[in-house]
Structures are given as structure tokens and as C-alpha cells.
Amino acid sequence: MSDAADQPVEDVANKVDEGALGAFASGVETSVDYPLQVEGLEKSFGGITAVDGASFEVEAGSLTGLIGPNGAGKSTTFNLITGMLKPDAGTVTFNGEDITGEEPHEIANRGMVRTFQIARELSEMTVLENMMLAPKHQRGETLWRSVMPGVRDDVREQEEELLERVWEVLDFFDIAHIAEEYAGNLSGGQRKLLEMARALLTDPDMLLLDEPFAGVNPTLEKKLLEHVHELREQGYTFLLVEHDMDLIMNNCEHVIVLHQGSVLTEGTPDEIRSNEEVIEAYLGGNV
Amino acid sequence: MSVRDDFTARIPGGDAGLIVLVLLATYLAYVLAGLVLGYTLRGQLNSIATLTFYIGVFAMLSLALNLHWGYTGLFNIGIVGFMAVGVYVTAIVTKPTYVAGGAAQVGGLGLPLWVGILAGMLAAALLGLVVALPALRLRADYLAIVTIAMSEIVRFSFLSGELQQFQLFGNRVGFGGGSGLILDFAPPLEALLRGVGLWNGYLGFVDAFQVLVPRNPKPVVDGLVYGLLLLGFVAAFYWLLKRTGESPFGRVLKAIREDEDVANALGKNTDRFKIKSFMLGCALMGLAGILWLVPQGAVTPNFFRPRVTFFVWIALIIGGAGSNTGSVLGGAVFAAVLYQGPRYFQNLVSAVFPNLDSPSGFGQAISPLISQFDPVPFLLYTVDSIRQLQLVVMGLVLIWLMHNRPEGMLGYRKETASVIPLSRPKSMAADGGSDDSVRTDGGVDSPAQGGETDE
Ligand SMILES: Nc1ncnc2c1ncn2[C@@H]1O[C@H](COP(=O)(O)OP(=O)(O)OP(=O)(O)O)[C@@H](O)[C@H]1O
Numbered sequence: 001m002s003d004a005a006d007q008p009v010e011d012v013a014n015k016v017d018e019g020a021l022g023a024f025a026s027g028v029e030t031s032v033d034y035p036l037q038v039e040g041l042e043k044s045f046g047g048i049t050a051v052d053g054a055s056f057e058v059e060a061g062s063l064t065g066l067i068g069p070n071g072a073g074k075s076t077t078f079n080l081i082t083g084m085l086k087p088d089a090g091t092v093t094f095n096g097e098d099i100t101g102e103e104p105h106e107i108a109n110r111g112m113v114r115t116f117q118i119a120r121e122l123s124e125m126t127v128l129e130n131m132m133l134a135p136k137h138q139r140g141e142t143l144w145r146s147v148m149p150g151v152r153d154d155v156r157e158q159e160e161e162l163l164e165r166v167w168e169v170l171d172f173f174d175i176a177h178i179a180e181e182y183a184g185n186l187s188g189g190q191r192k193l194l195e196m197a198r199a200l201l202t203d204p205d206m207l208l209l210d211e212p213f214a215g216v217n218p219t220l221e222k223k224l225l226e227h228v229h230e231l232r233e234q235g236y237t238f239l240l241v242e243h244d245m246d247l248i249m250n251n252c253e254h255v256i257v258l259h260q261g262s263v264l265t266e267g268t269p270d271e272i273r274s275n276e277e278v279i280e281a282y283l284g285g286n287v
Numbered sequence: 288m289s290v291r292d293d294f295t296a297r298i299p300g301g302d303a304g305l306i307v308l309v310l311l312a313t314y315l316a317y318v319l320a321g322l323v324l325g326y327t328l329r330g331q332l333n334s335i336a337t338l339t340f341y342i343g344v345f346a347m348l349s350l351a352l353n354l355h356w357g358y359t360g361l362f363n364i365g366i367v368g369f370m371a372v373g374v375y376v377t378a379i380v381t382k383p384t385y386v387a388g389g390a391a392q393v394g395g396l397g398l399p400l401w402v403g404i405l406a407g408m409l410a411a412a413l414l415g416l417v418v419a420l421p422a423l424r425l426r427a428d429y430l431a432i433v434t435i436a437m438s439e440i441v442r443f444s445f446l447s448g449e450l451q452q453f454q455l456f457g458n459r460v461g462f463g464g465g466s467g468l469i470l471d472f473a474p475p476l477e478a479l480l481r482g483v484g485l486w487n488g489y490l491g492f493v494d495a496f497q498v499l500v501p502r503n504p505k506p507v508v509d510g511l512v513y514g515l516l517l518l519g520f521v522a523a524f525y526w527l528l529k530r531t532g533e534s535p536f537g538r539v540l541k542a543i544r545e546d547e548d549v550a551n552a553l554g555k556n557t558d559r560f561k562i563k564s565f566m567l568g569c570a571l572m573g574l575a576g577i578l579w580l581v582p583q584g585a586v587t588p589n590f591f592r593p594r595v596t597f598f599v600w601i602a603l604i605i606g607g608a609g610s611n612t613g614s615v616l617g618g619a620v621f622a623a624v625l626y627q628g629p630r631y632f633q634n635l636v637s638a639v640f641p642n643l644d645s646p647s648g649f650g651q652a653i654s655p656l657i658s659q660f661d662p663v664p665f666l667l668y669t670v671d672s673i674r675q676l677q678l679v680v681m682g683l684v685l686i687w688l689m690h691n692r693p694e695g696m697l698g699y700r701k702e703t704a705s706v707i708p709l710s711r712p713k714s715m716a717a718d719g720g721s722d723d724s725v726r727t728d729g730g731v732d733s734p735a736q737g738g739e740t741d742e
């Protein structure tokens with residue numbers, strides 16, 4: 001699967017031919033059952049130990065929930081997995097390769113992309129520019145290709161292909177009507193939609209979503225969840241951080257409970273629901 | 288935003304039209320001022336040439352800075368250091384080799400000027416790399432500290448006695464210390480014209496110019512033609528940076544400016560993009576420095592004080608960071624109003640009131656104001672020292688801009704970072720929702736849609 005990172009963008013763009021939904025199918029047919037494996041991850045900030053020996057695995061093609069009280073270390077775990085922070089100890093394995101300590105862009109190019117708890121849209125860029133940014137390995141990202149007469153025509157050609165795909169994704173997410181708006185002018189929910197759509201355009205195998213439904217109105221939330229399920233059926237793997245227990249229990253097939261930086265327990269939603277420790281952790285954690 | 292958009296959209300020729308219009312208005316003002324001053328034709332032509340020269344250099348520098356700050360968010364306050372390195376390296380490469388007893392204390396490598404210019408740009412870019420490598424990975428303000436420190440280190444190095452002369456490839460070369468370097472080689476215009484075989488034709492043209500300027504027309508023509516050459520360079524800078532900005536490369540730069548972590552999380556090697564953008568901008572700053580100083584015939588390190596950097600920043604802020612058209616306009620307005628303007632104003636005042644005697648000291652200027660409420664001596668004194676007050680005036684303009692128009696003349700306008708317009712491709716039918724029917728006919732930005740986002 002690692003060669004997906006080197007997949008030339010032409011191939012990515014060609015998926016447009018398969019139609020809007022086909023564009024997302026990244027063909028996660030892999031012999032590795034657990035694309036993401038986290039082993040003994042540790043991170044402290046000064047005196048605070050945010051992540052304290054967390055170990056878990058995420059199954060391919062699953063929608064796995066990561067829950068825990070506030071400050072349990074969920075976002076920090078995401079930061080450690082995606083290279084935004086360097087762990088003090090522990091390893092992160094993606095598609096069978098050790099990616100601990102790699103740069104965020106390297107990990108993203110391997111096919112694991114995250115969204116942020118607080119949506120980080122690029123506010124002075126339009127929704128379209130935000131989206132056009134995302135596809136990997138664009139020819140015109142090389143300076144001389146973008147500038148040189150003649151060669152720039154290749155870049156233009158690819159831009160046209162990408163643009164079609166971008167509009168398909170905008171339609172899919174129902175945000176085509178705000179396409180030319182500056183991202184900074186979007187509502188909270190629209191920002192979350194934009195983040196998810198943008199992450200998908202990088203053509204990842206796995207998506208890490210940090211509270212994608214926080215501050216999203218229920219109608220929009222339902223729509224987003226439908227999208228997630230559709231994508232999962234196409235082979236995407238999801239790791240989802242969420243505080244809404246009902247949402248987690250009704251949508252995830254596997255749930256990991258993080259408490260004070262380490263995994264308290266994991267299992268099916270039913271197992272988690274009836275777990276005494278979990279109930280205690282949440283009550284003790286002022287939820 | 289729509290009102291201002293309309294104002295620029297109404298100008299025929301778009302951005303180029305706007306630039307030409309502003310330039311024409313500026314020249315008209317200068318010619319009128321020249322008429323009041325009773326300039327001869329020669330004087331008028333000279334003043335136009337000087338004005339064009341400064342418009343050219345400040346527009347180039349402001350464009351280069353816009354790549355750093357406007358596009359990538361790189362806070363470079365060491366511009367003058369990159370100019371200095373460009374100029375000095377060009378000088379060392381191009382100066383004729385040392386001969387004992389010649390006028391010049393040190394020689395150079397004696398290579399053609401174009402080699403020198405390329406070497407100067409390369410040196411500026413490499414200096415940019417050296418500065419950027421450690422600083423870019425740290426927080427944004429570190430780059431500011433490192434660049435300004437670098438520009439002063441460069442100046443002191445050129446001033447130092449140690450580097451006054453040294454051996455390079457068996458030639459006696461050097462930076463000449465505090466007394467600087469004589470640039471004893473053909474200036475850019477002559478080198479260019481000789482290079483393309485038009486030198487004799489040019490000399491013929493200069494002779495013909497005697498009809499307009501009878502005595503020694505060469506300096507006048509040189510100045511005018513060099514001004515035109517600089518405007519050509521401005522156009523080339525503009526073209527290059529517009530293409531850079533309106534591309535996937537520029538899109539990543541813009542994303543870095545907005546939120547570097549996001550760009551990184553989307554798989555862009557942001558350090559690489561920042562370094563490329565920084566080096567390109569530094570090379571262009573080096574080139575602008577070369578085109579500014581090489582025709583002067585000599586260069587001293589103390590020209591490269593941080594104030595020049597400050598000038599370029601004002602030019603960019605006037606025009607509006609983020610817009611290439613704005614950068615050119617900012618450079619032009621800065622050169623015409625703040626850089627050359629005060630001198631003109633002073634000449635105008637003394638031409639209109641030739642018999643006024645301005646007080647010779649601050650005390651004499653201020654005492655009538657206090658004792659008799661007579662402001663005239665103070666005003667005269669102010670006008671008389673306007674060139675010293677230039678920096679104060681610039682500071683005031685800067686403060687005013689920050690309060691009233693922080694986005695500059697054109698900064699509100701965002702140039703879309705893509706090779707093609709991003710409206711829905713004609714080949715695609717809109718099926719996303721009812722609103723989309725508006726867009727199928729290639730509808731562009733419609734401000735009315737802003738309302739929908741507030742739900
Ligand atoms: N950059 C940082 N510097 C210092 N402390 C941090 C930093 N990031 C996180 N922490 C601390 O680490 C702990 C875990 O934080 P984290 O954001 O991972 O929790 P979380 O599980 O995502 O919580 P929430 O559900 O509220 O989002 C907290 O005590 C937090 O204060």
C-alpha cells in the first residue's frame with residue numbers, strides 16, 4: 001500500500017472518470033488487517049503527561065471510535081500519530097511501516113490524513129482554493145513548471161482535471177453553493193464540511209477525524225455521518241474522536257476508551273456501554 | 288468590497304491599465320511642477336528619468352517583498368542585505384583585473400557584466416538559503432530577527448578593513464572597506480546595447496537627440512532609456528511573480544501564509560516551499576540592488592542601511608501586500624510622493640516664494656511661534672529641512688495607513704491562486720442543489736451569496 005504515496009496525481013485525477021463516488025474509492029485492499037498500530041505512545045508537556053503508554057490498533061475499513069473524558073489525550077494522540085508532535089516514547093505503524101517521528105507531510109503522503117478539532121480553514125482563500133490545494137503531487141507545485149511557458153500548459157491541463165474533481169466533491173458534500181466564498185466567512189458546520197472534503201481530496205486510505213461533529217447542527221451531523229458511512233463502504237478507514245456517546249455507540253463497530261493518556265479498555269459498543277470502569281472514568285472525569 | 292472592485296474593473300486594460308494610469312498621472316504632476324519651477328526641457332527630461340528610475344527600483348523591490356510577505360508570510364526585514372550582496376558580488380566578478388598603479392585599489396575577475404549579475408543574484412539567493420535554513424523552522428518572528436541582523440552583518444563585513452582586499456583565483460580583489468568600490472566597467476545599459484550590437488545605433492540616436500537637447504545629450508538619453516529598461520524589468524518581475532502566484536505552487540505559498548500546519552497536514556513539504564519562495568525573492572532583491580547601484584559607478588557599504596528596507600516595506604504596505612498590481616502601484620506612489628516628492632515640494636516652495644529667508648536654526652524658527660504666534664518662520668524651517676524630515680513623514684504615513692487603510696491601495700483584492708479560473712467547468716452539469724443553477728453559466732463571484740453563510 002505504501003506505493004499509494006508515490007501514486008502520480010494523474011492517476012488520481014483519472015478516477016474522475018469513475019464518477020463522483022468512484023473518485024473516493026482508494027482501493028484499500030490490503031493484506032494488513034490493521035493499517036494503524038500504536039504501541040506504547042507517550043508524551044508529556046512540562047509536568048502534564050498527556051499520553052501515557054497508549055497502545056491500540058485500528059482495523060482496515062472500520063469506523064473506530066476513540067472516546068474519553070476531556071483532557072484524556074485524544075487530540076494529543078492524533079497529533080502524535082500524524083507527526084504534528086513527536087512522541088517521547090512509543091511507535092506508530094502505518095500499513096506495516098514504522099512512521100514514528102516522520103513529518104506531517106510525509107505521513108499525509110503515505111495516505112493518512114487528519115482533520116482538526118478546531119476547524120482550520122485557510123480563511124483568506126476561497127473554498128475552491130482550499131479544495132484545489134489538497135490533491136497530492138500536483139505538477140504545478142514545482143516552481144519552474146508553473147512559470148515556464150509551454151510546460152505550464154501541462155499544469156493547466158492538470159488543473160482542469162482537478163477542478164472537475166473538486167466540483168464533484170463539492171456537490172457530494174453539498175457545499176457547491178458556497179464554492180467561491182472565502183473560507184473565513186463560512187459557518188462552523190460548513191467549515192467542518194470543508195475540512196472533511198479537503199482531507200478526502202488528498203485521496204487518503206485512512207482519515208483521523210477529531211470531533212468532526214462538534215458545533216454542527218443535528219441535520220448537518222446526520223448528513224456528515226451518512227457521508228462517513230458511504231466512504232467507509234468504499235474502503236476508507238476512519239478513526240473518530242467524539243464526545244456524543246449515542247453517536248459513537250450507534251455508528252462505530254469498535255470503540256477505544258482513552259483515560260489519562262492510556263487505553264482503559266476497548267471493544268464493541270455494547271461491551272463499552274456495560275463496562276464499569278468506563279462509567280467510572282466518565283463520572284470521575286466530570287462528564 | 289464590491290464598490291472597490293468596480294472601481295478597478297472599470298479601468299480599461301484592467302491591472303495594466305490601472306498601472307499605466309497612475310504612472311501617467313504621476314508624470315503629469317511632475318511635468319506641471321517642472322513648468323512651475325521653470326525647468327528647461329533638459330531639466331524636465333532629467334526629472335522624468337530620475338522619477339522613472341526610482342519607480343522602477345521600488346516597484347521591483349516591492350514585488351519581490353510581496354512574494355515573501357504577501358504570498359508566503361515570510362517577515363523579511365533584511366532586504367537591503369540581499370541587495371548589498373548582489374551588488375558586491377556583481378562588482379567583484381565584473382571589475383577588471385587589478386593592475387598596479389591603476390585608479391582602483393582592488394580589481395575583480397574581469398568577467399562580462401551578465402555573468403556578474405547572475406553571480407550576484409545567485410549569491411543573494413544562497414545567502415537567503417543560509418539565513419532561511421535555521422530560521423524558517425522556527426517561529427515567524429525569528430526570521431525577522433535573523434534577516435535584519437544579517438543585513439547589518441553584511442554591511443559591517445563590507446566596511447571591515449580585513450576584507451578590504453584579498454586574493455581570489457589569483458586576482459587581487461576586495462570589498463574596498465569604508466571607501467567602497469569603484470565600478471569601473473561599462474554600466475548595464477551600455478553592456479546590454481553592446482551585447483546585442485545596437486551600441487552604434489544608440490550613439491547615432493543620441494546624436495539625433497541634439498535637436499531637443501543641444502549640449503551633451505548623452506546623460507539625458509542614457510537616463511531616459513535606462514528608466515525604460517527598468518520599467519521593462521518591472522514588467523518581467525510582474526510576469527514572473529504573477530505566474531508564480533497563480534499556480535499550484537502559489538496556492539501552497541498562500542496556504543502557508545494562512546496556516547502552515549494545515550498545508551503540512553495535507554502533505555505539502557512546507558519548509559521546501561518556503562525556502563524556494565525565499566530564495567527566489569532574495570535573488571530578485573539582489574537583481575533590483577544591482578540595477579539600482581551598478582549604474583552609479585561606485586558603491587559604498589553605508590548605502591545599505593536598514594532604512595532602505597524600511598522604504599520597501601512602506602512601498603508594499605501602500606500598495607497592499609498580497610497583490611502584485613498593488614506592489615507596483617505602491618512602489619510607484621512611494622517613489623513619486625514620499626521618496627522624490629519632498630525634494631520637489633521644497634523646490635516648488637522656493638520657486639514660488641523666491642525671496643523668503645528661512646531661519647537657520649530650530650531656535651530661530653520656534654521662538655516667533657511661541658512669542659508672537661507667528662508660524663511662518665517655523666513653516667519655512669520645516670520646508671527647508673524637509674529632506675531630513677522625510678523619515679518622519681514616512682513614519683506618519685505608515686501610522687496613518689495602519690489605522691485607516693491597513694490593506695493598502697489594492698490589498699483587499701485577492702488574486703486567485705490557480706492557473707485557470709475556478710468556476711464550474713462548462714462540461715459539468717450542476718446537480719448539487721438548487722443554488723447551483725446560478726453557476727452553470729460560469730457565474731463568477733456573486734457577493735449576494737455571502738448572506739447564505741451566516742445561517
Ligand atoms: N501543546 C500543549 N501544551 C501543554 N499541554 C498540552 C498541550 N496539548 C495538550 N496538553 C494537555 O494534555 C492533556 C490532553 O489534552 P488533549 O487535547 O489531548 O485532550 P483531549 O482528550 O483531546 O480533550 P478534549 O476532549 O477536551 O478535546 C490536557 O491536560 C492538555 O492540557
Ligand SMILES: [Mg+2]
Nearest residue numbers: 074075076117
Ligand atoms: Mg481534543
